[in-house]
Amino acid sequence: MAEKYRHLYVVIEHEDGKFLPVSLEMIGEARRLIDDFNSKYSSNEKVVAVILGHNIHDLSKQLIEYGADAVIYADNPELKDVRNTIHTKVISQIAQDTKSLSEIEPEYTQDVKRPRYMFFAADSIGRHLSSTTLAELESGLASDINKLVIEDIEMSHQQKTGGAKETYGKTLEMYRPDFSGFLWTTILCLDNRNPAFRRDYHPQSCSIIPGVFESLKQDSSRKGKIIEFTPTIDPQDLKVRVLSRHIIKSEVDFDTPRTIVSFGRGIKDDPEPNIKLIENLAKELDAEIGITLPISKKPYQISQALDSKYMIPDRVIGTSGHKTSAMLYVAAGVGGASQHIMGMKDSGFVVAINPDEEAPIKNECDVFIKGRMEDVVPLLIDEIKKQMQITEVQ
Amino acid sequence: METTFHESMSKLNIAVIIKLEPDFSEGNVSYNPDGTLNRAETKNTLGPHSAIAAHAAFFGRVMYDAKVSIGTMGPPIADVALQQAQQISDAEELHLYSDRLFAGADTLGTAEVLRVGIGKMQGRIDIVFSGHRASDGETGQTGPQTAWKLGFTFLGNVISYAVDLKTRTIRARRLISLQGLPNVIEEIEAPLPVFISIDPTYKSNYNTVSQRLAFQKYQKEATQRAANFKDALKIFNAKELGVDETLVGLPGSPTIVYKVERVPKSTATRRAEVIDGSDPEQIRKVVAKMKEALSAMVIK
Numbered sequence: 054m055a056e057k058y059r060h061l062y063v064v065i066e067h068e069d070g071k072f073l074p075v076s077l078e079m080i081g082e083a084r085r086l087i088d089d090f091n092s093k094y095s096s097n098e099k100v101v102a103v104i105l106g107h108n109i110h111d112l113s114k115q116l117i118e119y120g121a122d123a124v125i126y127a128d129n130p131e132l133k134d135v136r137n138t139i140h141t142k143v144i145s146q147i148a149q150d151t152k153s154l155s156e157i158e159p160e161y162t163q164d165v166k167r168p169r170y171m172f173f174a175a176d177s178i179g180r181h182l183s184s185t186t187l188a189e190l191e192s193g194l195a196s197d198i199n200k201l202v203i204e205d206i207e208m209s210h211q212q213k214t215g216g217a218k219e220t221y222g223k224t225l226e227m228y229r230p231d232f233s234g235f236l237w238t239t240i241l242c243l244d245n246r247n248p249a250f251r252r253d254y255h256p257q258s259c260s261i262i263p264g265v266f267e268s269l270k271q272d273s274s275r276k277g278k279i280i281e282f283t284p285t286i287d288p289q290d291l292k293v294r295v296l297s298r299h300i301i302k303s304e305v306d307f308d309t310p311r312t313i314v315s316f317g318r319g320i321k322d323d324p325e326p327n328i329k330l331i332e333n334l335a336k337e338l339d340a341e342i343g344i345t346l347p348i349s350k351k352p353y354q355i356s357q358a359l360d361s362k363y364m365i366p367d368r369v370i371g372t373s374g375h376k377t378s379a380m381l382y383v384a385a386g387v388g389g390a391s392q393h394i395m396g397m398k399d400s401g402f403v404v405a406i407n408p409d410e411e412a413p414i415k416n417e418c419d420v421f422i423k424g425r426m427e428d429v430v431p432l433l434i435d436e437i438k439k440q441m442q443i444t445e446v447q
Numbered sequence: 448m449e450t451t452f453h454e455s456m457s458k459l460n461i462a463v464i465i466k467l468e469p470d471f472s473e474g475n476v477s478y479n480p481d482g483t484l485n486r487a488e489t490k491n492t493l494g495p496h497s498a499i500a501a502h503a504a505f506f507g508r509v510m511y512d513a514k515v516s517i518g519t520m521g522p523p524i525a526d527v528a529l530q531q532a533q534q535i536s537d538a539e540e541l542h543l544y545s546d547r548l549f550a551g552a553d554t555l556g557t558a559e560v561l562r563v564g565i566g567k568m569q570g571r572i573d574i575v576f577s578g579h580r581a582s583d584g585e586t587g588q589t590g591p592q593t594a595w596k597l598g599f600t601f602l603g604n605v606i607s608y609a610v611d612l613k614t615r616t617i618r619a620r621r622l623i624s625l626q627g628l629p630n631v632i633e634e635i636e637a638p639l640p641v642f643i644s645i646d647p648t649y650k651s652n653y654n655t656v657s658q659r660l661a662f663q664k665y666q667k668e669a670t671q672r673a674a675n676f677k678d679a680l681k682i683f684n685a686k687e688l689g690v691d692e693t694l695v696g697l698p699g700s701p702t703i704v705y706k707v708e709r710v711p712k713s714t715a716t717r718r719a720e721v722i723d724g725s726d727p728e729q730i731r732k733v734v735a736k737m738k739e740a741l742s743a744m745v746i747k
Binding site for chain 2 (some may be wrong): 062066068072073075094134137138141174176177178180181183184185187188189191192193194195196197206210211212213226230232235236237238239240241242243245247249250252254263264292293294295296297298299300301303311312338347350352353354365366380381383390391392398401402403404405406410415416417418419420421422423424425428431432433434436437439441
């Protein structure tokens, strides 16, 4: 049977001639999925990297070495900076370009109209680019995904199938952790097969959380096709002018400190004094302060100064924030949702302070101090003062 | 000279799209014993990111004497969120798009309703503001998708903006943070109309005396308006909006939620030594271990 949709397209992000790690992570995951797919369905679909920019031909070639079967690149001075409108248009053109599809697989030229699946990065660029691209392509998008499975799914759905039982083959199950990190929602992008409003929804697309999937080692023996796509550039789509770009230093630094002290909803009995305790502990340990995701939702009324300093997304440790491999990680009043664990599990020595021995953080720490942070942290501070002052002077 | 110019220029029309969300503040939020949100017990309020979008609109009200309209898609109780956003932004016009047909919409189905709704607002809209994302699991997609459907230039992660009414252009600063790279502030210029999703770090700055006076004047006006918010409220169902019913709600949504499950507990990666936090002797040993961990790794 002729198929209208084939392949997995991965939209690559790069900066100053280097790939963002998430781009290679997406290629790695795409490789794994498509290898399984091809053996399961005795098929030969491809991982296709899509890259836009200026002077990117050499960069394009490396994507093959990282696991793509083919690369479609658009090289144009107008694509140097990422601007949502023109990038959306060009990516959408590529997704509907039957010529490049036929270069990937000449034997399927007649039938294939669009990619089957499409990946974007869930970051400052990809999150918006994926949204506008899928609005342009009029298909579905799931955001902030951290697990992917391809399955044949049998279902009857009042709207999608008009209540009839249907099999949706080769469906991408897109797993999205919720804000608490305790729930996983599986999102599917399905054609409407309901006779009342039939509509095809392809590609099935998602944005992928950086740092979740593994990239493959660069391997120069991998071979693949490099396809140049010449975009149609409408001056109407170039209205945004980039005037300047400045690098700024974040006030929060999770890269250099040896120690991170994080707090979670365990501060709730007395938020303000508890945050001050954490501040003192962090000062003694020369540590940066991290928080869990729920804290960034500002659940407590505290002074404006502490609120704007600590209860901010920039401090979140976890899948939707920073990943750390600190030498010492102290988690005070942190329950241990998997989304937080993903951010701190590579730390060296982990100390947790929690009154509840059932808290999941217990499985992720080296020492579990059972007790309320109000009681434990002052003891810790005293003891650190006694033991550690000498090392401070080297 | 300036004033005559100002008067001859057509007014700036601003729209804000907002969302009613669970209230995550302590006392209002309720969690199940397993750590998940108890939606039935949790109150609802104007989402915090929507509130920031309303603040950005109010900045336009103060600086450019803009007219502000607010729209939301939601159940009838979402009028509370409109009132809260009106109190922040001094909006003249409140739109609630409410119909059972809209229920179950994903971001694309929601964006279609908002596109049509914004078209029904008074005056030609020059700037639409939306929050960065919702707090309860919405994905930050609705804003950019609405922008795309409107054909407005989309500007994400905006931390400040200024409008030139003469040339009908906007200058905005955007915060771009990418994995493994230092944050970048990008300054851009674009002709109106634009759609802005506002960054969580956005702050309005009122520097001059006249700005602060205007701020007070409009804030007072906002309080009066919000006290009688129903005067400004218009409720539209699908028919009144005139939406294509196959493009909204479930029929207009490519995606569905297939299942919701608990994230399985990760298998223990470490074996914790459990100690009693009230025992100073044990705390002493922990600190010794912390010290050892830090010094061991410095040597490499």
